[in-house]
Amino acid sequence: MQRETGTMCIMVTGGSGLVGKAIERVLQEEGPKTGEKWIFLSSKDANLMNLEETRAVFQKHRPTHVIHLAAMVGGLFKNMRQNLDFWRNNMYINDNVLQAAHEVGVVKVVSCLSTCIFPDKTTYPIDETMIHNGPPHDSNFGYAYAKRMIDVHNRAYFEKYGRRYTAVIPTNVFGPHDNFNIEDGHVLPGLIHKTYKAQMCVEEGTSLQVWGSGRPLRQFIYSLDLARLFLWVLREYDEVDPIILSVGEEDEVSIKDAADAVVRALDFRGEVIYDTNKADGQFKKTASNAKLRKYLPDYTFTPFHKAIKETCDWFVNNYDIARK
Structure with missing residues (x-):
């Protein structure tokens, strides 16, 4: 398969997941840049x-750029059960x-990390320089x-081959197709x-059981x-060192705040009970987005309650096909 001169062939691994679908939607709404060809893998x-x-799928499409989203992922309780598998x-x-x-000559790979890679015992806010400062x-x-090792991979490919492979570190992501x-x-x-299921049975007195104390931030x-920030990183960000993609520290919310926002968005009228016998996980992971703001000082994030409402509406309207 020959590449056309001047074109970017961008392949997205994990393209059918939460972030891949968001990138696809943004491209549909805003249009790709001239010369960009996009391939979403599942x-x-x-x-x-x-x-x-x-190797076969890379040889087939021969991308010039890759957004690497594919991963085994899960919430707190799945992680606790399956650390070796993860x-x-x-x-x-x-x-x-x-x-x-590397073998097919990809110019740039942007991989996706997570703020859970940072040390458990640390000072806050965490920033990009602190990834390897202690155990998670x-x-x-x-x-x-496993996610930390992508940063090691990237630095090693740059040192040996000059590859501009990098990574982004988003905070907790949510949205349609989750x-x-x-x-x-x-x-x-x-x-x-x-909350949706409790709402279906609210007339029978069903309560909403939230796992944990609701206090973690x-x-x-x-x-x-x-997705929009991923496109900026792919097109404009030239560092090998990773970059945190996050709302500001002032926009940190508790799990209780998040549950309240969901309750409002779905108009749940029943009782909300916090099951403190369930683990809370890490209490906080407050991240600094100062590096992002240095590059994009005027970037505007969707207000939390608006994003929650849009996500809840998508879930209700797509309940039959949503992953659950």
């Missing part, structure tokens, strides 16, 4: 834990994708260490699904905001 196209399948599966995926990208929280050390599984999903989509980023 798990049906290749098993990225298998090197030969990964470590091994994500190490295979990341090593295969970066190696295959015990609850998800397998996933966290995984709304109550047991194994992340906190916000799980809350949305749980999080910075949430709407998937469509993250």
Whole structure:
């Protein structure tokens, strides 16, 4: 497959997930830039834990640029149960994708990390220089260490081959096309699904059970905001060092605040009960977006309550096809 001169062939791994679908929607609404060809892969196209399948899909499409979103992911309780699986599966995926990208001459890879990679014992706010300063929280050390290794990969490819492979570190992402599984999903989509089901039975006196105390703090980023920032990183950001993509520290909310926002968006009228027998996980992961603001001082994030309402509306309207 020959590349056309001057074109960017951008391949997105994990293209059918939360962030991949958000990037696809932003491109549909705003249009790709001239000369950009986009390919969105799903798990049906290749098993990225298998090197030969990964090489084959890279040889087939021969991308010039890659947004690497594919990963084994899950919420707090799935991580606690499956740390070994999270470590091994994500190490295979990341090593295969970066190696295959290098072999076909990909100019730039933008991988997706997570703020859970940061040390558990640290000072706040955390920033990009602090990733390797100590062990992550015990609850998800397998996933966290596997994601940290992408930063090591990127620096090593740059040192040996001059590759401009980098990574972004979003805070808690949510939006349409999320995984709304109550047991194994992340906190916000799980809350949305749980509230929706409680609302269906509210006349029978069903309450909303929120796991944990509601006190932990999080910075949430709407998937469509993250998608626009991903496009900026792909097109404009030239550092190998990673960059945190997040709302400001002042926009941090508690899990209780998030639950209240979901309750309002879905107009749930029943009782809300916090199950303090369930683990809270890490109390806070407050991240600085100072580096992002240095590049994009005027970027405007979607207000949290508006993003929650849009996500809840999408879930209700797409309940039959939503991942759950």
